[in-house]
Amino acid sequence: MAEKYGKKVRELMVKEMKDTFTGNKGFVFASVENVKADEMDVLRKKMRQSGSKYFVLKNRLAQIALKEAGLDELCDVVKENKTFGVGVITDDPVKIAKITMEFAKKNKGFSVSRGYLEGRVIDSAKVKELAELPGREQLIAMVLQMMNAPISGFVGVLSGVLRSLLYALNSIKEKKEESGK
Numbered sequence: 001m002a003e004k005y006g007k008k009v010r011e012l013m014v015k016e017m018k019d020t021f022t023g024n025k026g027f028v029f030a031s032v033e034n035v036k037a038d039e040m041d042v043l044r045k046k047m048r049q050s051g052s053k054y055f056v057l058k059n060r061l062a063q064i065a066l067k068e069a070g071l072d073e074l075c076d077v078v079k080e081n082k083t084f085g086v087g088v089i090t091d092d093p094v095k096i097a098k099i100t101m102e103f104a105k106k107n108k109g110f111s112v113s114r115g116y117l118e119g120r121v122i123d124s125a126k127v128k129e130l131a132e133l134p135g136r137e138q139l140i141a142m143v144l145q146m147m148n149a150p151i152s153g154f155v156g157v158l159s160g161v162l163r164s165l166l167y168a169l170n171s172i173k174e175k176k177e178e179s180g181k
Contacts, residue, residue, distance in 0.1 A: 013061050014064050017057065017062060018068045020088060021065060021069035022069045022070075026089040026116045027088055028086070028087040028089065028112060029077045029086055029114045029116070030084060030085050030087070030104065030112045031080075031083070031084050031110070031113050032083045032109065033109045040054075046103075047096070047099060052089065053087075053090075054086065054087045054088070055086060056083065056084070057078075057086060059079075059084070062078050062086075063078045071116070073121055074116060077114050087100050093130060094130055097127050097128075097130040098131045100112050101127065101128055102131075111124075115127040
């Protein structure tokens with residue numbers, strides 16, 4: 001009886017993993033060896049705050065789910081690591097890369113092995129490069145600043161013209177006051 005439920009649980013886990021692999025923009029795979037549970041909780045919390053999630057997978061079930069999702073090229077990630085986890089990229093890949101790379105710096109047992117983004121497998125060096133890019137919010141702010149720069153310049157020129165006119169009118173007023181005295 002227990003075996004029957006165990007098989008059902010494994011099937012549900014594989015289905016959920018497959019849905020996760022097929023329904024998101026990408027992933028960051030990391031080796032998770034000798035990382036304490038409370039440290040992993042910190043990582044999960046940061047992922048949740050960014051609108052994503054992080055979970056540790058069972059190798060055999062992950063292999064099945066990757067094959068069912070049509071991601072056979074990622075099965076070797078599972079074979080290379082005893083214990084590994086996946087950071088799911090739901091929206092901003094830079095944000096997830098930053099979170100995982102920062103966590104890897106602070107935790108020796110955690111190392112980013114690979115990523116998967118927009119249908120391509122990327123190595124850990126590319127994940128690191130991705131983490132060094134400015135985030136989505138920063139890029140939007142930079143674009144808005146660039147778009148705002150010509151307007152700010154124009155306003156500055158206009159205020160300079162108005163200031164010069166004011167100085168000229170003030171000097172005319174002062175001359176009239178001096179000549180009237």
